[in-house]
Amino acid sequence: MKTALQLTNLTLSYTREQIAVQNLNLEVESGELLALLGPSGCGKTTTMKAVAGLLEPVSGQIRLGEKEITRVPANRRDIGMVFQSYALFPHLSVFENVAFGLRIRRVEQKELEARVRQALETVDLSSFHQRLPAQLSGGQQQRVALARAFVIRPQLMLLDEPLSNLDARLRLEMRVEIRRLQKQLGVTMLYVTHDQAEALALADRVAIMNAGRIEQLATPEVIYNQPATVFAARFVGFDNILPIKILEHRLQIGQIEQTLPRVLNSNFNRAAWRSESIELGGNTWKGKVLTRSFEGQRVEYQLETELGLIRASVESEKAIWKEHNTLGFGLPLARAVFLEE
Amino acid sequence: MKNTNVYVLGVVLFFLIAPFTIVFMTAFSDDNSLIFPPKSYSVRWIISVLQTETFASSLVTSLWLGIGATVIALLLGIPAAYALQRYRLPETEWIRTALTSPLIIPGLVIGVALLRQFVLIRDGSVNLALLVGHAALVLPYAVRVVGASLANLPRDIEDAALSLGATRGQVFWRVVLPNVRGGVAAATVLAFINSFNHVPVSLFLTGPGVTTLPIRMLLHMESSYDPSIAALSMLVILFSIFFVLITERLLGLSRYM
Numbered sequence: 001m002k003t004a005l006q007l008t009n010l011t012l013s014y015t016r017e018q019i020a021v022q023n024l025n026l027e028v029e030s031g032e033l034l035a036l037l038g039p040s041g042c043g044k045t046t047t048m049k050a051v052a053g054l055l056e057p058v059s060g061q062i063r064l065g066e067k068e069i070t071r072v073p074a075n076r077r078d079i080g081m082v083f084q085s086y087a088l089f090p091h092l093s094v095f096e097n098v099a100f101g102l103r104i105r106r107v108e109q110k111e112l113e114a115r116v117r118q119a120l121e122t123v124d125l126s127s128f129h130q131r132l133p134a135q136l137s138g139g140q141q142q143r144v145a146l147a148r149a150f151v152i153r154p155q156l157m158l159l160d161e162p163l164s165n166l167d168a169r170l171r172l173e174m175r176v177e178i179r180r181l182q183k184q185l186g187v188t189m190l191y192v193t194h195d196q197a198e199a200l201a202l203a204d205r206v207a208i209m210n211a212g213r214i215e216q217l218a219t220p221e222v223i224y225n226q227p228a229t230v231f232a233a234r235f236v237g238f239d240n241i242l243p244i245k246i247l248e249h250r251l252q253i254g255q256i257e258q259t260l261p262r263v264l265n266s267n268f269n270r271a272a273w274r275s276e277s278i279e280l281g282g283n284t285w286k287g288k289v290l291t292r293s294f295e296g297q298r299v300e301y302q303l304e305t306e307l308g309l310i311r312a313s314v315e316s317e318k319a320i321w322k323e324h325n326t327l328g329f330g331l332p333l334a335r336a337v338f339l340e341e
Numbered sequence: 342m343k344n345t346n347v348y349v350l351g352v353v354l355f356f357l358i359a360p361f362t363i364v365f366m367t368a369f370s371d372d373n374s375l376i377f378p379p380k381s382y383s384v385r386w387i388i389s390v391l392q393t394e395t396f397a398s399s400l401v402t403s404l405w406l407g408i409g410a411t412v413i414a415l416l417l418g419i420p421a422a423y424a425l426q427r428y429r430l431p432e433t434e435w436i437r438t439a440l441t442s443p444l445i446i447p448g449l450v451i452g453v454a455l456l457r458q459f460v461l462i463r464d465g466s467v468n469l470a471l472l473v474g475h476a477a478l479v480l481p482y483a484v485r486v487v488g489a490s491l492a493n494l495p496r497d498i499e500d501a502a503l504s505l506g507a508t509r510g511q512v513f514w515r516v517v518l519p520n521v522r523g524g525v526a527a528a529t530v531l532a533f534i535n536s537f538n539h540v541p542v543s544l545f546l547t548g549p550g551v552t553t554l555p556i557r558m559l560l561h562m563e564s565s566y567d568p569s570i571a572a573l574s575m576l577v578i579l580f581s582i583f584f585v586l587i588t589e590r591l592l593g594l595s596r597y598m
Binding site for chain 1: 495497498500501502503504505506507508511515516519520522
């Protein structure tokens with residue numbers, strides 16, 4: 001696999017005092033969709049701005065394909081960018097918005113028209129070419145923004161929270177659309193989002209970012225099943241993270257010791273479970289139902305226990321416990337993820 | 342409540358429109374002196390005004406001055422407004438205040454200062470002093486009005502143009518300027534009309550051969566109290582309305598004013 005984008009020891013900051021991103025290393029492979037996933041303020045958008053050339057790095061290196069572009073101005077980087085706000089040109093028609101990059105590149109009229117028309121066809125907006133951006137719905141504006149970015153055939157596309165201004169249904173639709181587009185065009189994409197479901201559904205690989213660092217970089221399956229850090233675990237939905245002690249072949253949670261099925265690194269001091277991994281109705285620990293909320297297929301419980309607050313989720317037909325009931329529960333070791341903090 | 346609003350609106354409109362009615366009626370007077378309402382009507386004063394050489398030459402002076410001052414104010418004001426919008430320095434507010442200070446400083450002061458420092462001491466031309474004075478006078482409109490319309494243009498849009506390969510210059514000409522067109526139009530109207538109607542700055546900077554129209558009207562009123570001043574006022578008002586309509590047509594202004 002060829003490397004499309006390589007960030008080496010990248011340090012970024014907006015003001016002299018505050019470092020937004022520190023010593024970031026990241027490689028995006030050619031043709032892949034890599035998602036930068038993290039909460040707001042984690043440095044993911046800052047990283048994207050540096051790649052786009054809109055923010056000059058304090059130190060470090062950015063390589064696009066074979067070329068070093070760390071100090072290359074934004075307009076000579078050959079990167080297509082899709083903004084959270086879409087950033088369409090309000091005074092230009094859909095056609096002219098998409099044509100903008102080609103006109104700047106002095107593509108001759110005939111080829112320009114063909115390419116714009118094809119781009120609009122790809123995003124299913126052919127009949128809208130004369131409209132102004134203000135006359136389009138949010139989803140349509142988003143598709144124009146995509147077409148405008150890929151029509152210049154950039155080496156890399158950057159997408160900054162492209163779906164966060166859309167309603168839930170449209171977001172799911174556009175997710176599929178972006179994935180289809182990326183595969184169809186074979187373009188490398190760096191995708192920034194704070195929505196873990198979106199990142200996992202879309203990306204070939206996901207980088208979880210926190211406080212200006214990458215916590216974990218892996219495929220969606222690995223991120224979902226084996227988060228590597230407490231932060232990553234919490235971010236991808238491991239709602240129950242408990243302190244543990246590992247003593248050779250024994251594991252201690254709260255006051256209870258269990259025999260471990262396999263040898264574990266004794267540095268692990270946390271165990272994490274998803275809410276659906278908690279076994280309700282066991283008898284290892286006792287808890288009291290604090291809240292019960294019906295979510296259709298499943299019922300979500302918050303339990304007050306000797307281990308603190310536990311979140312559990314069971315299929316609706318098995319959710320026999322009401323609020324204030326006491327019940328037993330188990331923490332199956334086979335479904336736990338062990339972490340170090 | 343609703344009735345009170347309508348009543349207030351009526352009063353406001355009356356105060357705004359009544360003076361026009363008086364000016365327009367007197368303009369068509371047939372009397373020899375300025376009285377309201379006129380005893381009889383004709384167009385003789387309007388024709389007389391149009392045939393008066395001094396009025397015509399003052400009009401030409403005022404037009405050139407208005408156009409010149411507006412062009413200078415836009416050439417300086419648009420880049421200034423753009424810079425103030427894009428570069429948020431601690432000094433930004435000071436610069437903004439300095440650029441809008443001609444609104445606060447009495448025009449007479451600007452006029453006297455230019456007369457003393459520029460015309461008398463440095464032997465500069467009166468025409469040039471007038472142009473400089475008027476340009477300074479209307480610069481704040483360009484900075485403020487264009488600035489307000491730039492503030493509504495998200496930064497992302499410029500970044501998008503940059504990422505598509507546009508140079509800073511292309512971003513400005515192809516993206517920024519077309520999107521603040523309405524603001525530029527509004528600034529043009531405000532600047533031109535203000536220069537065209539302004540008295541204080543011009544007061545000390547006119548003399549034989551160089552007289553703006555408002556000054557000419559003032560001089561005329563001092564010597565003769567006839568309806569020609571009403572006729573001239575009407576023509577000036579009609580011209581101003583015409584100018585606003587044309588600018589509206591060309592640049593689409595109503596959204597911004």
